[in-house]
Amino acid sequence: AVDAYRAAGRERADQEEPLLGATVRLEAAEVLSLAGDEAAAITEARAALAVFERLGAARDTDRATAFLRGLGAAGHTRLWDRAGAIGALSGREREILALLGQDLTNAEIAQRLDITAKTVEHHVGRILTKLGARSRTEAAAMATAEAV
Numbered sequence: 001a002v003d004a005y006r007a008a009g010r011e012r013a014d015q016e017e018p019l020l021g022a023t024v025r026l027e028a029a030e031v032l033s034l035a036g037d038e039a040a041a042i043t044e045a046r047a048a049l050a051v052f053e054r055l056g057a058a059r060d061t062d063r064a065t066a067f068l069r070g071l072g073a074a075g076h077t078r079l080w081d082r083a084g085a086i087g088a089l090s091g092r093e094r095e096i097l098a099l100l101g102q103d104l105t106n107a108e109i110a111q112r113l114d115i116t117a118k119t120v121e122h123h124v125g126r127i128l129t130k131l132g133a134r135s136r137t138e139a140a141a142m143a144t145a146e147a148v
Contacts, residue, residue: 001031018134019060022051025129026064033071042073047129050085054132085131086142093130096123100136101143 029044049064068074089097092113099109106120113120124136133139 018051018129018132019055019057021129022048022055022057023060025051026060026067029067033067038071042068042071045071046073051129051132089127089130093123093127096120097127097131097139097143100124100127100140103140 025044026048029041029048032038032041032044045064045068049061049068052060052064086094086097095113096109099112104112106117106124109120110117124139127133127139128136131139131142133142
């Protein structure tokens with residue numbers, strides 16, 4: 001069930017549906033918690049919370065915060081930190097974000113990095129989720145602003 005939730009969350013993020021993707025991630029967190037994997041549940045719930053906060057989805061933010069508190073973890077209440085979010089990306093994700101900043105397509109990025117376009121697509125989805133960006137264009141603007 002967790003794998004299905006994670007795949008659905010990635011697919012929603014890839015399709016630029018951040019609210020739905022975050023909702024699916026929070027549901028995955030609930031399943032992980034029931035399965036006894038609280039660390040993974042907290043990670044998924046915090047990722048969902050970050051998106052809810054960025055989107056201003058108050059009801060969903062409250063739900064995620066309550067869930068985290070139920071696990072004994074504090075929900076974050078600080079404002080979203082773009083530089084911190086970019087710093088939290090993996091090396092490959094930062095590489096791809098920099099190429100997004102150059103306005104390259106997935107195929108062009110794949111060719112430069114010698115990976116498949118599908119792999120780039122997955123990375124882009126994760127980047128959008130981690131940065132709370134609504135589109136490739138918004139992520140590219142963040143990359144440019146932060147000089148990734």
